[in-house]
Amino acid sequence: MTEIIVVTSGKGGVGKTTTSASLATGLAMAGKKVAVIDFDVGLRNLDLIMGCERRVVYDFVNVVHGEATLKQALIKDKRHENLFVLAASQTRDKDALTQEGVEKVLDELVKENFDFVVCDSPAGIEKGAHLAMYFADHAVVVVNPEVSSVRDSDRILGLLSSKTRRAEKGESPIKQHLLLTRYNPNRVEAGEMLSVKDVEEILGISVVGVIPESENVLAASNAGVPVILDDNSNAGAAYKDTVARILGEERPLRFLEPVKKGFLKRVFGG
Amino acid sequence: MGILDFLKRKPEPSAGVAKERLRIIVAQERSTRGGPDYLPLLRNELLEVIRKYVNVDVEAVNINLERDSGHEILELSVALPDGKPVL
Numbered sequence: 453m454t455e456i457i458v459v460t461s462g463k464g465g466v467g468k469t470t471t472s473a474s475l476a477t478g479l480a481m482a483g484k485k486v487a488v489i490d491f492d493v494g495l496r497n498l499d500l501i502m503g504c505e506r507r508v509v510y511d512f513v514n515v516v517h518g519e520a521t522l523k524q525a526l527i528k529d530k531r532h533e534n535l536f537v538l539a540a541s542q543t544r545d546k547d548a549l550t551q552e553g554v555e556k557v558l559d560e561l562v563k564e565n566f567d568f569v570v571c572d573s574p575a576g577i578e579k580g581a582h583l584a585m586y587f588a589d590h591a592v593v594v595v596n597p598e599v600s601s602v603r604d605s606d607r608i609l610g611l612l613s614s615k616t617r618r619a620e621k622g623e624s625p626i627k628q629h630l631l632l633t634r635y636n637p638n639r640v641e642a643g644e645m646l647s648v649k650d651v652e653e654i655l656g657i658s659v660v661g662v663i664p665e666s667e668n669v670l671a672a673s674n675a676g677v678p679v680i681l682d683d684n685s686n687a688g689a690a691y692k693d694t695v696a697r698i699l700g701e702e703r704p705l706r707f708l709e710p711v712k713k714g715f716l717k718r719v720f721g722g
Numbered sequence: 723m724g725i726l727d728f729l730k731r732k733p734e735p736s737a738g739v740a741k742e743r744l745r746i747i748v749a750q751e752r753s754t755r756g757g758p759d760y761l762p763l764l765r766n767e768l769l770e771v772i773r774k775y776v777n778v779d780v781e782a783v784n785i786n787l788e789r790d791s792g793h794e795i796l797e798l799s800v801a802l803p804d805g806k807p808v809l
Contacts, residue, residue, distance in 0.1 A: 599740050606748045610755050643735025650741045654748055 454562040456569045457698075458588040460612075462604030464575030466596045467633040470669060472572035473501040474680035474688075475592065478695030480535035481680075484567035487526065489557075490540035491584040492574035493548055499539045502529065503676025513541035516553030522560050531681070546579065554583050577611060586616050590627045590698070592660070596634045597646040605630070606655055629660035629698060636665045638710040648708060661694030663687050664707040757787040768798070776802055 459472040469490075476488035489512060490498035499505040504527045510520035515538070522538075529535035538557075541548055561569050573584035585591060591612050595605040612626050613619055619626075632651055639645040652658050668685030672678060680695070682688040686707045693703045754761045769783050778800065786797040 599744055602744050603747060603751070606751065610752070640737070643737050646737050646740055646744075650737065654741065654744045 454558075454566050454569060455590060456558065456571065456588045457590040457592060458571045458573055458585045459592045459594060460573040460581060460585055460608055461575065461594040461601070462577060462581075462608040463596075463601045466594050466601050467663070467669075468575070468594050469497050469501050469572055470673065470679060471592060471594050471631060471633065471663075471691075472498060472570050473678040474691040475695060475698070476502075476535060476537075476568070476570040477529075477532065477678040478680050478691060479568050479570070479699075480529070480532040482695065482699060483534070485534045485565060486568045486570065487536045487538060487561055487566050488570040488572065489538040490572050491549070491580050492540045492572065493546065493580055494540070494542065494544055495574070496540040496542055498572050499527075499537060500676060501673050502537050502678065504529070504537050504539075505676070508539045511539045511541040512557070513543055513548040515557055516549060522557060522564075549580065549583055551583060551586065555587065558587055577607065582611075582615065585612060585626075588612075588616060588626055589618070590629065592629045592631050592698075594631050594633055595651060595655075597632060597636075597640070597651055602646070602651060602654055609655065609657065628657060630655060630657050631661050631663065631694060632659050633663040634665045635662050635708075637708055641710045648705070659705070660697050661690060662705055662708060663690045663694070753786050761785055761787065768800075772800060778803060 457475070459468050459475065461468050469492075472488055476486050480486045488498065488502070490496055491512075492498075493513065496508075496511070499508050507527050510525035512525070514520040515522050515525045526536040526538055529537065558569060571584040571588065574580040593605050593608055593612075595601050609628060612628060616626055618624065630652070632648060635648070636645055640647045646654075648659060648662055664686045666679075666685050666687035668682050669679050669687050672682055672685075672688075679685060679688050680691040690707055693706060696703055765783055765785050769778070769780065772778055772783065782801045784797075784799045784801075786799075788795045788797060
């Protein structure tokens with residue numbers, strides 16, 4: 453059975469694409485057959501984060517319009533042979549994607565026996581975001597510990613429980629997973645940043661993972677290597693934990709404690 | 723933190739303020755969610771009308787939409803300022 457996961461947030465720049473890339477890669481590392489689709493029509497980005505930007509020939513819209521087959525458009529990941537990327541189109545036509553078109557592509561992925569389809573949603577709550585979430589079985593709502601991001605994710609949680617196929621057909625609701633990213637335990641301890649508990653309380657849902665703010669995320673996107681593959685970064689390790697939890701494993705949250713600076717650093721700065 | 727850092731002014735802990743503001747706005751937005759799009763507009767226009775007569779706060783007008791089986795109740799409450807006679 454194919455499970456469809458949407459990675460969404462409402463607000464832009466919170467880490468949706470970073471999360472989609474790492475989630476898809478993590479699921480593939482667990483032996484699953486995975487496709488990750490960029491729904492951000494007009495602003496293709498997932499290909500860069502996955503490091504396959506020079507291999508894009510056909511895209512999502514080409515498949516929807518019958519200009520290419522799904523097989524032609526799926527880009528096989530260089531690192532995992534069971535991982536495939538479907539790039540967004542660069543067209544400026546906002547109506548290039550239709551509900552029927554998206555459904556057709558997803559149905560074909562089901563027939564090809566994919567275990568997971570990860571849908572990387574565009575920011576906002578317009579058509580692209582709506583289509584990315586509409587067919588989902590799971591939703592990963594990416595949120596930063598910051599007021600506008602928290603408010604927007606509450607809005608998204610509302611849409612997930614009313615404007616999706618599962619909601620409209622009265623089926624069991626989408627499984628919602630809240631993922632807190634760009635978390636800085638030192639600033640939380642100083643009272644400058646909302647804590648995990650604060651965010652959980654406001655939104656009334658517990659987190660599936662907490663990704664610490666990390667320099668390695670930028671380094672990973674610079675290199676086109678999903679950060680989950682960076683064995684030396686806390687962010688990568690936190691993504692590994694998150695993927696395991698989504699697959700049903702129980703793991704304690706890590707990296708929530710402030711990093712204490714050494715004596716020399718405290719005296720001389722740094 | 724270096725030797726001279728104590729001279730810099732530390733930022734006020736602001737997470738508490740953020741949490742309180744979010745708690746209020748999220749609750750307010752949830753109460754009107756799924757309701758007709760005109761609710762926020764209705765709220766603002768009501769506020770303008772009320773303000774012609776009484777100087778009330780922006781948060782004084784509260785609109786709540788409740789759904790029971792078969793019918794909806796639009797609940798409206800206006801908190802008037804203390805002790806001042808209504809004109």
